Amino acid sequence: MVIIGHWIDQNWRLQKLVLNYVHIPPPCRGLEIADVIWRCLKDWGIESKIQTISVDNASSNDDSIENLKIYIRSTKKLLCDGRLFHVRCCAHILNLIAQDGISEIKDVLVIRDSVKYIRRSDARLKIFSEIVKQLNLYERKLIDDCRTRWNSTYEMLAAASKFKDVFPRYAECDLHYESYPTEADWVKIEIICSLLEVFWIATHIISGSEYLTSNLFLNEVSRVKVLLDKKIIGQ
Structure with a gap:
């Protein structure tokens, strides 16, 4: 401790x-x-x-x-x-909420498997990078996530979404790569990322150690509440 x-x-x-x-x-x-x-x-x-x-x-x-x-x-x-x-700890409360939400969308995280499959091999990663260059994409790279850290899952999904046009083209070059994200998957991921981004920003703000946070957390929690209320009403 x-x-x-x-x-x-x-x-x-x-x-x-x-x-x-x-x-x-x-x-x-x-x-x-x-x-x-x-x-x-x-x-x-x-x-x-x-x-x-x-x-x-x-x-x-x-x-x-x-x-x-x-x-x-x-x-x-x-x-x-x-x-x-x-x-x-408000950041810990947000973490519990986000973790609970991610546990309900496991079926969408086929992206996680795709990222791991490509990153597991230097040869696959090289082919993927070449396609990125051909499409004139300037995003940096795919990143892995840690299953116990929801914020890293958000960062993995946000990074992968920048390469959504690359995955189907990569599948044409690798016959062993069969289960790549569909267009419907990317639509769901976009919605998920829009939700998790609010939690991600709020967590970073209220986890600061170089400035006071007691005067900031209520506003960030209010943003999360408004977001969740909108989604509930929308359903």
Whole structure:
């Protein structure tokens, strides 16, 4: 576990510092996590200066925050009696929503298989690149994705969509390449990318570490809500 501190210095500039890296053997229960964080705060002498703690939405983190409240209340009064102490990671919430959505569109991700098939061989990639040049396309390259990271799936789909005219021409050069994306697949991918792009932009904005994000996340979440409401109404 990595523990990071954020604070405003005397010049009103946002500062950030890694306070500690800690190995917590499994199972990572809430009490053990709270004890590790508390010891870290004590080591730095800042146990009476903590205003909020941001964590993702694991149930063990809920338990750890409740235990930390008890520890910290022994040294100071919590702001708003602790109602603002536990800050849930908005980027993690968006990640869960996007992952849940992608799990419902597995049938469209034939593009993933196509990208992997071509990138797996230098010879195939060379043929693909030659077709790209023949079509005067200037996009950089195909990229793989990580199945557990929805944002990389979005980046893979967005990159592949730039080459949608290349895949059928590549199929003419490779008799073993049989299952390439159809025009209907690309229409679906365009819709999917338009949805995921909003999540992608919002996640990047509210995951920033060089600027304040508490004043930005509500606007980004509102954009996501408006988008989802439009899609629901459209259906």
